[in-house]
Amino acid sequence: MESASKERGPMANAQQNGEIRFDPVTVLITGASSGIGAELARFYARSGRTLVLWGRDAARLERVARDCRTMGxxxxxxxxxxxxxxxxxxxxxxxxxxxxxxxxxxxAGLGDMRQHAERTERAETVLELGLVNYATPAALATAGAERMVLRQRGHIVLLGSVAAFHALPFAAGYSGSKAGLTRFAEALRNGLAEYGVGVTLVSPGFVDTPMSRRVSSAKPFMQTAPQAARLIARAVEEERPHLIFPRLFAGLRILDIIMPRPIRDAIMRRLKADQAPRAAG
Structure with a gap:
């Protein structure tokens, strides 16, 4: 593996079974201690590859790291x-x-909404969502772009949400932060296209993660975290600008755009959801 990496350079599109695949030598993943981030770490773990894993929970992060080391x-x-x-x-x-x-x-990201008994979201929670879901990922993507542009290679993945497409009255902080990330990803991709650096925005629906398990309302078409990781990895290999899954939500996004505002607002106001409080730490 070492000699092959030297021949191909720090990153390459390597031949495997007659197909081109994206073969990064170093992968940095935020939110790697659980959920989609942890499954992406396991997906990319292999001999000859370096994983840099970030997370908030040291014990869970180390468990994921141990799994990845076992895979080489x-x-x-x-x-x-x-x-x-x-x-x-x-x-x-x-x-x-x-x-x-x-x-x-x-x-990495946070998913919080207005509690059922409350009339508004907490201002402090909205600030935290803005930082963790939008401001810091956007800044990190920019920091990554600065380095990748100099190397004339690299790929950046930003994890958004289908919530970005809809004005959810019980989750203004969450849907707003993901909407900002969606527009940022599009702008960043356009800005980096000429430098050989790719950008993929991922907008998932419900995925079976600790975040989604806190939601007590219906979770239609929920996918597993390993399924989500495979879809994301394939989108990176294909250099897709935007991955929305399940596909139904792509249609709902279009419907939200073309629907008259009074009708759309009336539907949004009827939506109800509740969520268990976030665990400490």
């Missing part, structure tokens, strides 16, 4: 909270200096 990957971990954007930027630059990142997957 070299693993580095970092425990941090993305609410501190300046620390996240500095950490990325430090990790990228030690292990130049070919694939940056920004999978």
């Amino acid at each position: 990957a070299t693993v580095r971990t970092r425990v941090l909270d993305l609410a501190d954007g300046h620390a996240a930027i500095a950490s990325f630059r430090e990790d990228d200096t030690d292990h130049p990142v070919d694939l940056l997957i920004l999978a």
Whole structure:
């Protein structure tokens, strides 16, 4: 593997079974301690590859790292909270200096909504959602782009949500933060196209993760985290600009756009959802 990497360079599109596949040497994943981030770490774990895994929960992060090492990957971990954007930027630059990142997957995020008994969301929660779901991932993507542009290669994945397409009255902070990330990803992709750096936005529906399990309302077409990881990896290989899954939600997005506002608002106001409080830490 080492000699093959030297021949192909730090990152390559390698031949496998007659098909071109994306073959990053170093992958950095935020939110790697659980859910989609953890499954993406396991998906990309293999001999000859370095994984840089970030998460908030040290014990869970180490369990994922152990799994990936068992599969032959070299693993580095970092425990941090993305609410501190300046620390996240500095950490990325430090990790990228030690292990130049070919694939940056920004999978960390928070999912909170107005509690059923409350009339509004908490201002502090909306601020935290804005930082963790939008501001820090956008800043990290920019930090990654700065380095990748110089190397003329790399791919950035931003994990959004189908909630970005709809004005959810009980989750204005969540849907708003993901909507901002959606527009940022599109703008970043357009800005980096000429430099050989790809950007993929992922907009999933319900995925069976700790975040979704807190939601007590209906969760139609829910997918498993391993299924989501495979879909995301395939989208990266295909250099797709936007992955929406399940596909039904792509149709609902179009319907939301073309529907007259009074009708759309009336439907949104009728929607109800509730959620268990987030576990401490």
